[in-house]
Amino acid sequence: MFNKNLKYYRLKNNFTKTKLASMVGVSTMAITHYESGERRPDMPVIKLLAEALNVKVTDFLVSRNENxxxxxxxxxxNGKLNKSQQDYVRESVEEYFSRFFESVELLGGEVLPEAPRINTVDLSEDIEENALRLRRYLKLAESGPVGNLMELLENKGVLVYMIDIENDGFSGINGTVNDRPYIAVNKNMTAERLRTTLGHELAHFAFKWPDEMDENQKEKMATAISGAFLLPEIDAKRELGVHRKSIKTDMFMICEEYGVAMSLLVMRAKNCGIINESVCRNYFINLNRTGGRKNEKSRIPMEKPSLFPQLVYRAVNEDEITIQKGAELLQIPFEEVANHCCFVGA
Incomplete structure (x- = not known):
């Protein structure tokens, strides 16, 4: 797996093949051969590669789950990621879940919840109905706030990964690992945007999308479904009232309760007929004057995946692996794993 690890660390450092080749003193074609697995460099070159990429030689030798x-x-x-950044996202997903499934195999596959079936929910023309169907898909109540969405998805059999990428143009992507759905999201987002992205990607793999629907239409619908999923119409009208003439600060309390940004709440209020088009438009004009949605203040705690660390800590505590191996799997300090693997009261 040297070739896969080399490519992953090169992309993580945002190096082109040409840049890495010049740092190491080999040709660009040599890097291509190393990453394709056609050739393997000798140890002096491997050491130079490790130095250039700021990793240990042993990092190149970590095995990947080939199953x-x-x-x-x-x-x-029309996304804002270039090809190298897209490759980095894919490589990061595969590297992460290779470590994740190593912990699963240590404990047995039964530790994971049953995976939901993908592309099975019929798509309606009505956004509110689609949001209800998405809630039913996850066996949730048809109204009320959705709590910690990331942990909820993990408990429903959906794998979640937070990728560290400095690019506002990337929010998330979805796919499958051995037919089990995953969602990867950009960790450098507000907690509210992260929840909206989770709902958006969930809609992408839950519904049966028509082949003839163009990409822009699909994206808009997935975004709208996500908003209605997090804040159903019945809740919006109960919390806001059936009609409002303006946007007031009391609405921040509803944002916190439902885990959504004010911009999403305003759009939901418009779509549900609570505010008119003019009120909505004026809000976004004022918002754009202050930097737009990217500068909206986050008002809720950040959600994080918990399944992977739980599996690793369990494997350590059941003596399936050492603390050091647990630290390697989670890529965190030895002491942090040790603190989670001691006797209660110790």
């Missing part, structure tokens, strides 16, 4: 079959959703055609 995993990945299927990645295509990136949006």
């Amino acid at each position: 995993l079959v990945f299927s990645h959703e295509e990136f949006r055609k």
